[in-house]
Amino acid sequence: MPANPPSPMLLALRESTRDCHKALEARLPFFSPRFDEAAYRRLLQAYYGVHAALEHLLGVYQEPERRKAHILARDLRALGLSDADIDALPLCQALPSAADEACVLGVMYVVEGSTLGGQVLKRAMAERLGIGQEGGGAFLDVYGELTGSYWRSFLDRLGKASGAQATTVQAAIDTFSCFQAWLEQRNVLNECSGGQPEGQA
Ligand code: HEM
Numbered sequence: 023m024p025a026n027p028p029s030p031m032l033l034a035l036r037e038s039t040r041d042c043h044k045a046l047e048a049r050l051p052f053f054s055p056r057f058d059e060a061a062y063r064r065l066l067q068a069y070y071g072v073h074a075a076l077e078h079l080l081g082v083y084q085e086p087e088r089r090k091a092h093i094l095a096r097d098l099r100a101l102g103l104s105d106a107d108i109d110a111l112p113l114c115q116a117l118p119s120a121a122d123e124a125c126v127l128g129v130m131y132v133v134e135g136s137t138l139g140g141q142v143l144k145r146a147m148a149e150r151l152g153i154g155q156e157g158g159g160a161f162l163d164v165y166g167e168l169t170g171s172y173w174r175s176f177l178d179r180l181g182k183a184s185g186a187q188a189t190t191v192q193a194a195i196d197t198f199s200c201f202q203a204w205l206e207q208r209n210v211l212n213e214c215s216g217g218q219p220e221g222q223a
Pocket residue numbers: 036043046047050052131132133134135136137138139140142143198201
């Protein structure tokens with residue numbers, strides 16, 4: 023069956039967050055030459071801090087099957103962290119607004135969209151670091167073979183959004199900023215020039 027044409031809301035989200043995505047992707051260290059398992063573990067710890075916080079923020083406005091923090095916790099345990107270590111991880115405090123459906127959709131666009139890029143990263147981490155589903159790579163393929171259908175069902179919800187496009191777009195931009203600022207603060211991003219994060223030389 024042919025895919026539905028993108029809704030005006032999706033087109034607006036893509037257009038307004040293209041640069042945010044590019045900027046974040048360029049600073050994430052997955053493809054850096056010296057990226058190793060220790061760096062991957064530090065990156066996942068930082069991911070946990072933002073995903074667990076956003077999940078809490080979205081609360082009941084997101085379907086329970088879209089929760090991802092427990093999968094990140096599973097990966098962190100596979101990489102050697104204890105439950106106590108995971109409970110002690112810092113959580114991002116500066117979060118976007120999720121005051122209404124228009125905001126929730128913007129936040130979810132970013133978090134759900136990141137599962138698409140996860141497909142690329144899953145293959146890369148398996149090849150480059152030998153990290154597979156059971157060994158710390160489950161989050162990168164969090165929905166497995168359902169990735170496409172989860173994305174399409176999110177797009178259905180997005181397509182039903184009644185107006186407030188500017189609010190949704192702003193929430194998505196704020197969510198990208200939230201990721202970028204948090205990962206920066208946790209010192210897991212590459213320098214702007216494409217070098218390694220501090221402490222990883
Ligand atoms: C190095 C890391 C990343 C890579 C290589 C990457 C790559 C990709 C790719 C290839 C797609 C398009 C998939 C498709 O059309 O089937 C995509 C979509 C997307 N990614 Fe990323 N991504 C990365 C990180 C992230 C992060 C950290 C976020 C959010 C915090 C994010 C948010 C999104 C969103 C929202 C979309 C959906 C765009 C749309 O179709 O409207 N990505 N990414």
